[in-house]
Amino acid sequence: MPRLIGAPRKALFDAAVERWEICPAESVDIPAGIWLPDQIDYIARTEFGDLPDIIDQMRGNPAEWTPPTMGYRLRDVDFVDGVLYARGAEMHLRERRHAGLTYARPARAITGALYESWIGNRWFGNWLLNDCLAYRLAEAAGRPVTSAAPRGGHIAGYVARLGLAPEHIGDVHFDELILFDDLHNNSHRQARAQENRARLVPATPSRPLPGVFIFRGRSGDARILENEAEIAERLEAEQGFHIIHLDRDDVDDIARAVGATDLVMGVEGSQLAHGVIGMAPGGTVMTLQPADRVTTSLKLLTDCWRQGYAMLVGDGTAQGFRVEWDQIQRTLDLIAARNAENPS
Template sequence: MHSLRPIHNRLRRFLGSERGEFFDAAVERWEICPTEEVEIAPGIWLPDQVEQIAQTEFGGLPDILAQMQGHPAEPTPPTMGYRFRDVDFVDGVLHARGGEHHLRQRKRSGLTYPRPREAISGALYESWIGNRWFGNWLLNDCLAYRLAEAEAAGDPVTSAPVRGGHIARYEELLGLVPRRIDDVHFDELVLFDDLHNNRSRRDRAQQNRARLVAERALKPLPGVFIFRGGSGDARILENEAEIAERLEVEYGFRTLYVDRDDADRMIEAAGAARMIVGVEGSQLAHGVIAMPAGGTLLTLQPADRVTTSLKLLTDCWRQRYAMVVGKGTARGYRVEWDQLRRTLDLIAAENP
């Protein structure tokens, strides 16, 4: 038997009908953490950095400036839970009455799909951005897992397959034991709106950090440089090795390599570091999740891809955020040492 929901939803869009909002199909919604005002620390950068920006990512220049400005009492929306009934999960997409919610890129084409034969109940904690980027999985989805444990009647579930490397070890250390699914029908499904840095989310961030650093003999470090190299989407810092070496020699930093160091070595180094430095990207999530509150994340960014997406996460982990905008493009750029040194001085002045 085939499910007609995918074709119904596509036909509604083709005929110009208003697309049903997926979350309107919820049979119950509840507030996990109320709306509140949260102090957002300003970002740290040199006064001339705005002039270096050629292009932004994940938001326009006004968004970048607002994030870097901070806010003494930013209105922060609530964390919400939603309960649904009679939902199909097919090829990475949730289908409810008149609405779709995409969690993965489709792998199949066609207007109909086999209706799932297995029926379950559970709480999905994964997200589109978490399935796309490792950093968002570690710093967003793993926080939502804590909600799935506490708020849902069914098991935490995910469509992510069993993976090795850093992800498998983080799942073990954080106590993530989800039920892994393929195409299924949910008799009852719980989802969360959990991207707002309110008290609940910030507390869960510290709980996850505590799980990672528990019973480790952490040795204080001035800072850690996380070497990106050619990993992930292209962001080639041409003098990355030179910067790593000078930070080691002149500031006492330790360099970590995402393709060589395991999760435990990352945690043990970052867990007592005052600063994490590196090319802006998901590899810095290893530092954010382990670095203590009050530490600073310093991102080195190409002029054509400037973003404050990681600042939203350091705000959650109660850390400071800084950036240096280099010269060149994501395919090849440089950060001059003098510019980096002056930014480090600025960070030291604001965090004595």
């Protein structure tokens, strides 16, 4: 099927033959983030948004107008090499493996509800905290499908614990396809977040933990906290924190720990999604960030799980930065003060 050279790409949702509102637009209370008064001065560069976006997210909004969650039904959609094509519109779900402006229509035809996303295929945290929420919509709509191949490790553990049973597809033609616009933290999405949490956290809670530190090390994209081991050891010895090492702890170990605390800390990154999904509402995720890669993307997710979000910007770059203990302690004091003002 050819695509005209130079023709503008249409939004795939515009090709829908039917659309419906799953949750209406509504006003949502977005809590302010927690950071030391001088933190803006430490920021050298931002990621996934400009500095005004970061400041706006950290301010919060007690009555933020939140768009609806929508469902869309499309017909005669081709899925080829990670791209959906319908009536001159496209949606990319992953990097294409092959170049070219034409493709052969897939021979196999199915119907299904697709719940995956570009960012979920790129980052583990977005898969766990975004795509796995959309799965709940897909299973309600009928037949959940995904182009993501089955994987092991923590992903396999979450698939089992969350009860995900999609059909894994390659290139196919959809006689009928259902998609969702589900990135807005309205009450419906928040309720699904708690449903997924309930599937993970043991019914009998573990002994309460003062905090959990999720060790990142050199995994994933570079965000190297040079004194990470020292911070983890001190938190464990002086504050009673439980330390999670993702190369040793499985999903059950992680769920037991984060389900028993109201404070999760670590270098900003997808590994903190383990803490978000299992910690109860009212808890706080505290991120440690390099000055040249400051982001509040995780706050959009803690907002959905009704948790607090704290940020501490260190000295240095993503290739190597440090966070001083005094700054950690002062930020922990701010979190404790917020908790005292707003007890769960």
